[in-house]
Amino acid sequence: MSEMITIGKVTKPHNRKGEVKCLILSDFPERFLELDRVFLENEEDIKRMHVENVRFHKDYAIVKFAEVNSMNEAEKLRGHFIKIPAHEAVELPEGHFFIHDLIGIDVYTDTGEYLGQLEDINTTGSNDIYIVRKGKKEILLPAIHDVVKEIDLESKKMIVHIIEGLID
Missing domain, CATH: 2.30.30.240 (PRC-barrel domain)
Incomplete structure (x- = not known):
């Protein structure tokens, strides 16, 4: 797999529909609105997930993945880092670096x-x-x-x- 960058972290389930609350680890929170798929990674595995919906609440993104439809399924994602391939990173202005x-x-x-x-x-x-x-x-x-x-x-x-x- 190509080099990945971390843009967020699942902190906990958000509701019974399977949404998760995510800490945003990017200087560009709006990037979450453009995501079609991401990779969720923890110590044990990495999973490809498809983003169904994103909304913001305070400093968090509330994300609904197509593959997750219950609070129990969302709970299993707690602590996973949200990653994207590095080549999909936001283009930075000159003189700025990741x-x-x-x-x-x-x-x-x-x-x-x-x-x-x-x-x-x-x-x-x-x-x-x-x-x-x-x-x-x-x-x-x-x-x-x-x-x-x-x-x-x-x-x-x-x-x-x-x-x-x-x-x-």
Whole structure:
């Protein structure tokens, strides 16, 4: 199977008709309205499901899958991640990247010093924080234009400018 990206997670059944409540793990919630089929994955298996209907309630998507018609069937989907093939991902504006594309890239300063690999990204209200690790050393870098100078996904490399006080 091709590379998959996660766009949501089934949290619980929503009603007796088989709908499920899903946590949206995408910056583009409206994408749920365009889905025809998705893949549901947990530790044990992956299932292809056909999306019959989607509506939104607060920060959640309420999804009805064609294959699920009761609360008992919906309960079995609890905890499954909702995935789509990566080639179906929303096209991002220039200078924006998917988290899964950034994780694992090498991070260097603009003076050529290797800082480590981008291990994780914390999303905050104002800007993301890139967590870079080299051995036991962890560096937290704000994802702002003054710091992040270049991202080259092809060569899996990020160039950053270390501003005063950023690293001890």
